Amino acid sequence: MSDTSGTGVTTRRQGRRPGTNTSRQLVLDAARTRFSSDGYSGTTIRKIAGDAGVDPSLVMQFFGSKEKLFASVMSIDPSVLETMTQSFDGPLESIGERVARAFVKVWDTDRTESEPFLAMLRAAISNEHGEAQLREFIQARLIHATGARLGNQPDAALRVGLASSMLIGIVVGRRIVKVPALVQEDPETLIALVGPAIQALFTR
């Protein structure tokens, strides 16, 4: 955290030059795309800098390390998280369709929203850095947030964890592994099939 390089980077933060915020955003956007396409291991600071059109040393000045840059990228839009978390709210008899729709919406409808999620997923499965991120996401944000709301359900946290894992499995099949049978289906067909499965997890 302290400025040991002698370049005065830390103090410069208080008096940023014009254009710094733009460069920072360009780097973040490039990193998001790279982590999403190449995974954590396959992404380098050099590649990201090249994509963003800046010098690699500037990326290091902004973020300090590949790991820290990754953590910044992983700050998924809170409204996306809210969409997924809130979908567990509401009448229990329609929870399956609601949750399936919310997850499908995040990864299918809006590519800008789903890219950081895919990046986290790839990274989570390929290395320890991302595992902790995804574990924290599922356990703290999804399970705890929703477990409290479904408090009168037995094993609420476990059911939410299973539902999330199963829906993430479909993301893996459709967007990452690209199983043909899943890729070619439209979202509504998937929701119609998956909704009742998720429903059965909660109200069989």
Next chain:
Amino acid sequence: MSDTSGTGVTTRRQGRRPGTNTSRQLVLDAARTRFSSDGYSGTTIRKIAGDAGVDPSLVMQFFGSKEKLFASVMSIDPSVLETMTQSFDGPLESIGERVARAFVKVWDTDRTESEPFLAMLRAAISNEHGEAQLREFIQARLIHATGARLGNQPDAALRVGLASSMLIGIVVGRRIVKVPALVQEDPETLIALVGPAIQALFTR
């Protein structure tokens, strides 16, 4: 494929020295463990050779490249595949419990059986090499093999693909991301919850 190194490796195949099969097996075992723990990207020929107690050049002689070694490791025990594929056979009214149990058995009961599967899963999600492997596995072995048996079901292939993806999602949550709520549950509790969800995919 041809021997361009001038070491006579190709011709040596016809007349193997004693002990070669053992070394080859040691390398395969070491590779399986490494790919499983470090993923495809994080694994090197050098690390595998070190684990197996052989020279890296011997690993290259046996397998030619990291990619080819990976392909050899990925040849999952056919009986394991058979367990998963056959679980879709039988009365439709108990398909959910049967399939959930078969998948849980593969990844929970026997670590020797589940390690190559985990390796494939990690590799599939972190890079293109493994994606093709897992795509081929799900599409050809699971979906086609079982789709034929469930021919009288509408969307049989799609339902099998969704069921497999959802169960693989639970493997990811339990064995790779290690979500605490999932890790701490015993297999029978998981089967009791997941079985009806898979069942609903086929007979809602």
